Amino acid sequence: MGEHTLRVPMTLHAENRERLRTRLQAHSNAVAHAPGTVVLLQGGDDTTRYSADAEHVFHQETYFHWAFGVLEPGWYGAIDVNTGRTVLFCPRLPEEYATWMGNIVTPDQYRARYQVDEVRYIDEISDVLRGMTGENGTLLTLRGINTDSGKTTLEAGFDGIGRFQVNNAILHDEMAECRVHKTKAELDVLRFAARVSAAAHRAVMCKIRPGMKEYQLEAIFQHHTYYHGGCRHQAYTNICGSGCNAAILHYGHAGAPNARTVGDGDICLFDMGAEYYCYTSDITCSFPANGKFTSDQKIIYNAVLAASRAVMAAVRPGVSWVEMHRLAYRTMLAALKEAGIVTGDLDDMMKVNLGAVFQPHGLGHLLGLDVHDVGGYLEGNPSRPLRAGFRSLRTARTLEEGMVLTIEPGCYFIDHLLNQALANPEQARFLVPNAIERFRGFGGVRIEDDIVVTADGMEDLSGGTIPRTVEEIESLMAEGQQEDVFVPQLHAEQKLGH
Structure with a gap:
């Protein structure tokens, strides 16, 4: 946020992803570390005040931030549990975005910013994930109860997820336990x-x-x-x-x-x-x-x-x-x-x-x-x-x-x-x-x-x-x-x- 503030390295999130992979690879459920198992997380979205168009200042969903450090709304992220390959998915923005909101950042520029293996558009998510999971792999999605708020975590979903094997019973406790211990x-x-x-x-x-x-x-x-x-x-x-x-x-x-x-x-x-x-x-x-x-x-x-x-x-x-x-x-x-x-x-x-x-x-x-x-x-x-x-x-x-x-x-x-x-x-x-x-x-x-x-x-x-x-x-x-x-x-x- 400027020279007078703290510079945060993206290696913070790479280390978090590696810690999560280590826990999943040691999990008693073989699904957690079988070939083609991919962690899929969904980031937060922009919201407005009720029926108006005044936007709240965006705040990223915290599990997603822990893993990827992405500060923009509307993203997804995937981690191959066995190889560590990390792919982020960003919205494909219309041309008029540049008029109202500023320059459109390309996937390659985002890849350099967030230091991941690849950045693709969200409309490509189904094809990319199929390439990562193969025909028999599993998507691990985040579903669990926050014991302070009583609210359920944001579980990833997208058009076409029904064609994948999905397991939402493993990931939550493993990620939460990682978050308890700070690097x-x-x-x-x-x-x-x-x-x-x-x-x-x-x-x-x-x-x-x-x-x-x-x-x-x-x-x-x-x-x-x-x-x-x-x-x-x-x-x-x-x-x-x-x-x-x-x-x-x-x-x-x-x-x-x-x-x-x-x-x-x-x-x-x-x-x-x-x-x-x-x-x-x-x-x-x-x-x-x-x-x-x-x-x-x-x-x-x-x-x-x-x-x-x-x-x-x-x-x-x-x-x-x-x-x-x-x-x-x-x-x-x-x-x-x-x-x-x-x-x-x-x-x-x-x-x-x-x-x-x-x-x-x-x-x-x-x-x-x-x-x-x-x-x-x-x-x-x-x-x-x-x-x-x-x-x-x-x-x-x-x-x-x-x-x-x-x-x-x-x-x-x-x-x-x-x-x-x-x-x-x-x-x-x-x-x-x-x-x-x-x-x-x-x-x-x-x-x-x-x-x-x-x-x-x-x-x-x-x-x-x-x-x-x-x-x-x-x-x-x-x-x-x-x-x-x-x-x-x-x-x-x-x-x-x-």
């Missing part, structure tokens, strides 16, 4: 996305002033990631919760569009992540709007920071992600007990799952081409836990080297959860009523980092560039307040440039 080249892109986002979060911390709108701070983040990092897409709908909104876990949606005015003394919870070359980041920073933590804000912030650091110290291959979630709960409850917000024996608190009252979401999730990346509950791995909080975990797997995840403990004061706990004698006996009342309306704190599991621990993909301690945050925000970056009381005519 060095993929980690380079994920690091870049994380560090661009970290820099944008720092910019927001420097420029925030009470009286601004939440969406103005979202705009600062988006501007920074696109202008400085070439990140045209955000990885998800940004969450910019201030004050009580910081307790709304997925704030920022159409019904609550980051529209509140930030108040002096508010705690802010900003969960924002940019996407670069389809690879995502997911970072949350919590901080006081005016740059100085109150004593109560310090209590909650440090409780969450202690949970984050305890998990980071414990992460390594062979560790259960469910146990990491449990460790976060225990560490946070210990800090809340020390502050007099809860009371009693920690073991007994854990038995009644008190942590889920304050943190109803999971500790984190796999991260990659999707912000909630695939592979969380593939067949053969631990199933989803049933207890509150634990059932929101997006994976229950044992950690392995090369997995990329978020670590995002949080502590929130959500009225209906507090009311349920106070009405539940098993949990109510641990809550200090006066303290709970004091924190109603407080909002919440979340601290989220992107990490990769290494051979002996973990690496923070942001490179430790985000201020995390109370002292680091206050120092950065004090520096930002020396600059006159925003005056919220501008007159209307000044805003309009008159």
